[in-house]
Amino acid sequence: MATAGTVLGTAAPAAAASGGTGSELDAEAATTPERVAARIAQAYERETTRAGGNWQSYVSVTDSGGAPVVAVADDPDQRLEAYSVNKIAVATAVLDKVDRGLLTLDQRLEVTAAIVVPGGDGIFSLDNAYPSSVTLGHALAALLTVSDDTAVRLSGLVCPAAELNDILVAKGFPNTQVEPVANPNRFFLGTSTPRETHELLRALVAGTVLSPSSTEFLLGLLRSPIAFTDGIRRTMSSQERARVATKAGWFGTARHEAGIIFDSAGAAVLTYALFADGQAGADDFGATHPAVQARARLGRFMMNATARLTGSGRPHQPGPRLPSNGG
Template identity: 25%
Template sequence: MKKKAAAALVFLAAAMWGFYLLGGMAASRFSPAGSPPAGAVQADSPETPLSDLEWDAMVSALSKASIAYPGRVGIYLKDLRTGRSWAYQPDRLFPSASLIKVPIMTAVFDKIARGELALEARIRLTGKDRRGGSGSLKWAREGTSLSVMELLYKMITESDNTATQMIIDHVGYSYLEYSFRKIGLVYTNITPEGMSLTSGRVARENYTTPREMALLVDRIYAGAMIDKGSSQLMLDLMKHNKGRTRLRKGLPMGWEIGHKTGLLRRSCHDVGVVFSPRGDYIIAVLTSEVPSYASAKRFIAGMARLTYGYYNIDVPYTAAGRSRNSNAI
């Protein structure tokens, strides 16, 4: 029965995801004329992994830039081809801001996999769910009904705060805390106060670490979060993130990235998996007590640009194939 239920989930998710993307509810991500399409791979790329010398030079540059930035910084980098990793203050606590939406997403998929929720289940918008900040759902009329799939899409791709609150109200804070511990998150927490959009300090903040966010994305990439089908859907959601700053800005347009950003209370983050010609890699860059959001965004883009300099191969792009593990539904 469990196998049949899992198969049904994957089939339903695939069908709904395809409908959602093709039905106009999600914005398509077409590259400008003359640019390589997202997910392109480079022609005849030998996909040679970074040598020890290149890796050492890259992490040395990352370390120097991290030390020089006038704010708190935490980074976790992992080469998914070689398994090598490097970190700078990876276990420091940072206000999670909208990075919290990634473990919320995993908690929802866990509930779906156990048959306690369905992607097609509909949730109605109430006045108490409405939140300002990111996302378009704050403008929707009270009583608007959206499926869980639609809410997840808005929560991850738009960082929609109203969609996030609707999901939280439906599953509950206690369930989310339970789910976070179940998947192995030790420092990542969630509280009602932490979900506040106030710019000042709150009594009980939401926290996370670069290591926990990076390893969470690592498990999603590997197909090990909940199950393979759920992991693929989660990765696809992250690939449709509409943000064009931070990590995305530091990478060439032809490179695919599945990521999630966060920005709140002088904290600015981005964590994701980058699909590059020389191997996929995970990078989490978290900052706090930043002098300005603009400087933090430039810093994160600079970190991505540094990695691009080493993972790039200077040959023409081709759309002949898609990057590893990018079997988008």
């Protein structure tokens, strides 16, 4: 694994220190993955210092051979509560069972009033029409786009906590684990580390944890227009947002986000796992939270900084997005 540093503490150039997007640095930063990584390390130091609180992160840029050039390694092996970022891991385990023929995306799941999380994030708590049923594919779409909490319980109906954890361990992710409760089909979203979340994302892109069809399904959800837009993707065009697969997680004072930036051809060029807690505004779950603002500035910087790099590995292009006016 090549390392550009975590260049934390390095004096930031004037453009970065001014609080701008860093676009002034793009031409120089984009010449090699190592230089891009060094610039991202400077931006990370600036933004996390500005936001305050605690940060644990791992960010890498992909070189021409597919190896990660590490830009940020900030306490990357700290095992912590991942909150909804771990919904990526939940979906991975469920889709592993789809790949093995034990489940199908079109099978139906019963949605009872008892399984709906009252007031939780997502859509299931809004429609006030239970009992009903949805397909497993629908539940996973809600899980990864609008971060639906009831979709976690629906996933548990087909992949109990103990089995889910065993699947993740077998795939090489022993620290990315849900927390079982008395009901075997329910769980808290559990823990991960920045490094392990980063490696799960890289493994997904590489196609080593799921079948090609399941990989494209999962990445397509994380790249969809309705996926999280307050953080990394906040100040991007719709075309740029489609090049980012991302998942955020929030609870209490924690504001996390992890994902992948793809080049215009669909090859992964940067992977990030950013975990933050302890900032001001514990009751602010919107775009004005200091950690979310920091991620938005970092997202813009990382998109700019990698603009001239070419990713490596199998390309992953999202499906066409065709706006509709009804009819």
